[in-house]
Amino acid sequence: MLKNTRILVTGGAGYIGSHTLRLLGEKGADILVVDNLSSGYREFITYGELKKVDIGNLSAMKETLSSFRPRIVIHFAAFIQAEESVRNPMKYYLNNLSKTIMLLQAMQEAGVELFIFSSSAAVYGLTDTVPIPEGAPFRPANPYGRSKAAVETVLQDLSNAGAIRFVSLRYFNASGASIDARLGERHRPETHLIPLLLKTAKGELPSFTIYGDDYPTPDGTCIRDYIHVLDLAEAHVLAAEYLLSGADSAVFNCGYGRGYSVREVVDVVKKVTGVDFPVNIGPRRPGDPPVLIADPARIKQTLGWKPRYDDLEFIVKTAWEWERKESSQ
Numbered sequence: 001m002l003k004n005t006r007i008l009v010t011g012g013a014g015y016i017g018s019h020t021l022r023l024l025g026e027k028g029a030d031i032l033v034v035d036n037l038s039s040g041y042r043e044f045i046t047y048g049e050l051k052k053v054d055i056g057n058l059s060a061m062k063e064t065l066s067s068f069r070p071r072i073v074i075h076f077a078a079f080i081q082a083e084e085s086v087r088n089p090m091k092y093y094l095n096n097l098s099k100t101i102m103l104l105q106a107m108q109e110a111g112v113e114l115f116i117f118s119s120s121a122a123v124y125g126l127t128d129t130v131p132i133p134e135g136a137p138f139r140p141a142n143p144y145g146r147s148k149a150a151v152e153t154v155l156q157d158l159s160n161a162g163a164i165r166f167v168s169l170r171y172f173n174a175s176g177a178s179i180d181a182r183l184g185e186r187h188r189p190e191t192h193l194i195p196l197l198l199k200t201a202k203g204e205l206p207s208f209t210i211y212g213d214d215y216p217t218p219d220g221t222c223i224r225d226y227i228h229v230l231d232l233a234e235a236h237v238l239a240a241e242y243l244l245s246g247a248d249s250a251v252f253n254c255g256y257g258r259g260y261s262v263r264e265v266v267d268v269v270k271k272v273t274g275v276d277f278p279v280n281i282g283p284r285r286p287g288d289p290p291v292l293i294a295d296p297a298r299i300k301q302t303l304g305w306k307p308r309y310d311d312l313e314f315i316v317k318t319a320w321e322w323e324r325k326e327s328s329q
């Protein structure tokens with residue numbers, strides 16, 4: 001269904017965008033990547049042309065959309081560090097909210113109606129529901145989560161007015177790397193658990209600190225739902241096919257519906273790498289919910305999504321292969 005379909009991918013030079021555009025490329029989609037390379041890498045683009053433009057540049061985006069004439073825009077471009085968003089909220093509201101609105105305006109003026117949005121479990125934030133269905137209320141714990149929740153509100157209003165049809169995918173913890181280690185996670189600075197643990201195993205970091213072991217969970221550390229980036233990429237393909245079939249706007253959780261504690265992830269990383277590194281306990285980070293686990297029933301039923309890599313050891317193995325390749329370059 002995606003063969004020769006023109007798709008514009010913002011943030012395609014980043015971690016999740018690059019895995020998705022590779023899958024779209026393998027399906028024969030005709031891809032244009034828009035990325036300002038603020039945290040992306042040219043070498044992550046395996047299909048399609050790169051247009052180095054900021055999504056907030058209205059005239060350039062209008063021109064790009066009018067000349068490429070995509071059927072769908074898949075919008076990954078954003079800043080992603082929740083802690084930084086607390087210190088510098090303007091940076092997040094500007095890039096993640098204002099510039100997304102500019103992008104939607106450019107789409108409207110260019111007559112492009114289909115939109116897939118990278119939302120986040122951060123919109124649920126301090127929820128106490130486990131597992132979390134899409135109908136759970138928004139309780140974002142930081143400006144990053146609030147910027148994502150605000151975009152979802154804008155999308156719903158535009159959709160209600162008949163201006164767009166959209167799918168919002170609320171990712172839980174994206175992790176892992178491509179099986180051939182061609183693509184992987186390269187965030188600078190890195191704030192995600194699995195890459196930080198792997199960098200500690202490699203000796204790049206002297207030790208690893210767990211932020212709090214007094215949470216109301218079986219071992220006291222926070223529990224998260226880790227989803228392999230390739231299963232996440234597949235969710236975008238299904239979402240694109242769904243919108244192209246004429247279906248209504250929808251919101252889907254992307255997670256496996258099971259969680260692992262930080263201590264459990266530490267143990268898996270030590271097992272996969274064969275390295276026993278020092279682990280310290282530090283204070284809690286403000287705004288960290290104890291448990292975030294997706295209820296993925298809706299995406300399975302509506303899109304027929306079938307996760308293939310629901311295995312923490314496999315996730316860590318692919319991430320480890322990628323990390324080892326990164327250090328050999």
Ligand SMILES: NC(=O)c1ccc[n+]([C@@H]2O[C@H](COP(=O)([O-])OP(=O)(O)OC[C@H]3O[C@@H](n4cnc5c(N)ncnc54)[C@H](O)[C@@H]3O)[C@@H](O)[C@H]2O)c1
Nearest residue numbers: 011013014015016036037038039040054055077078118174
């Ligand atoms: N990584 C996760 O676990 C996770 C979880 C939930 C949601 N998300 C969301 O998924 C999306 C992708 O995350 P990622 O981990 O791949 O991040 P990333 O930083 O690797 O990729 C983001 C890409 O967007 C580009 N970009 C940022 N602002 C831009 C702008 N104004 N104009 C043009 N390009 C711009 C960057 O250069 C980069 O290539 C983000 O929207 C993020 O909020 C990620």
